[in-house]
Amino acid sequence: MAKVTNYKEAGFSSVLEELEWRGLIAQSTDRERLSKALSEGPITFYCGFDPTAPSIHIGNLVSLLVMRHLQEAGHHPIVLVGGATGLIGDPRQSGERTLNPAETVAQWTEKLRNQISRFLRSDGENAAQYVSNYDWTSKYSAIDFLRDVGKNFRVGTMLNKDIIARRLNSEDGISFAEFSYQVLQGNDFLHLYETKNATLQTGGNDQWGNLVSGLDLIHHVHGVDVNVMTSPIITDSQGKKFGKSEGNAMWLDGSMLSPYKFYQFWYNQPDSEAIKLLKVFTFLPKERIEQLAQAQQQDPGAREAQKVLAYEVTSFIHGEEAAQQAIEASQALFGRGELAKLDEQTLEAALEGLKNVDNADGTKAWASAEEGEEVVRAAVDGGLFPSISQAMKAIRQGGLYVNNNRVEDPNQVLTQSDFLAGRFVLLRRGKKSLAALEANK
DSSP: OOOOOOOTTTSSSOOOOOOHHHHOOOOOOHHHHHHHHHHHHHEEEEEEEEESSOOOOOHHHHHHHHHHHHHHHTTTEEEEEOGGGGGOOOOOOOOOOOOOOHHHHHHHHHHHHHHTTTSOSSSSSOOOOOTTTTHHTTTTTTHHHHTTTTTGOOOOHHSHHHHHHHHTSSSOOOOHHHHHHHHHHHHHHHHHHHHHHHEEEEEEEGHHHHHHHHHHHHHHHHHHHOOEEEOOBBTTTOBBSSSSSTTTTOOOOOOTTTTHHHHHHHHTOOOOHHHHHHHOOOOOOOOHHHHHHHHHOOGGGGGGHHHHHHHHHHHHOHHHHHHHHHHHHHHHHHSSOOOOOOOOOHHHHHHGOOEEEEEETEEEEEEETTTTTTTHHHHHTSOOOHHHHHHHHHHHTTTTEEETOOOTTTOOOOOOGSTTTTTTTEETTTTTTEEEEEEEE
């Protein structure tokens, strides 16, 4: 796993200074008050994650990275997995959420807890704690909740929250369930303040209104000023949010998104985004990131910043071995590594983009091949050539490869040993044109 540094090792005088330099703070309560609390700490802070999917994605990862920075600075993290709030879901800009069955939410709650535990330290004096808001929220009756919690909220203030106002003005409107979400989240902060002395809540910037609800509730009930802090919503080069609601979620679960695809996502980031993403998603020291920024300016074609970004983030999420396998797979596709060393899962992920057959359901598939088939026919089926004669011409010119081995004989056929992992054949035309075929089932 990539090395995790604290703010001193990274070259900063305080954790707040580092978070600001990395662009990890979008909004916060009074900076002087927040700075004083963090410097006089350690404090207890928390961040909530709702189980609205069986995995978190890189949008959630930003909040986890903030938590890890704070933890490495000596503060005490609490991870709240929303077993209660996940049954409702926070209001979205695009309309009402589909409510998941309680059994599904319970399963996802446990999955998220296990997943998140890989990214925060579970040892030492400030080991991460894990809670579910279902444990206290489920104990309320509707009457008790309205009397004890609801009485502290003003409808006018709730209506003025940005997301609520937008939904009210939309065609879909907003249900009472989603409208009440901010009350539930506000009560979470109050509960954790009263039971664990949590005085800081962090989260994504789209949660600002919900975070402030908890801050206001604590002030109203106890007359105490606590803090909230949000991280920015990371978008791609087109300005789209990295989230499942946008249809471009980069899942952290390797079974939902392979480490190879995850690595390629970071490696393919444009030059304009690479340094910003290095600051946000890695723990590299300031000096190292500045060196990479300079190297990018001097030789952007080397893509050194993207290589480091892809390796650091992939190794943090999936481990160093998976990151190295992704690098080897990328190299092997173009003849700079051994294809036979790749496991089936990595190979399948690496060849995903080479599907060229349209299925009836609109999905894509690899062209099929079988033992004994002529290589030239396979090359045509894979889309490398429009005709067999052109494939033969390429062989005579030394420009066709099977699994990175040059084809010498125009009559060569595929053998059992040509099927990588017993399943795939990779054909290459020249240096860059690739085709993949799958064993005929």
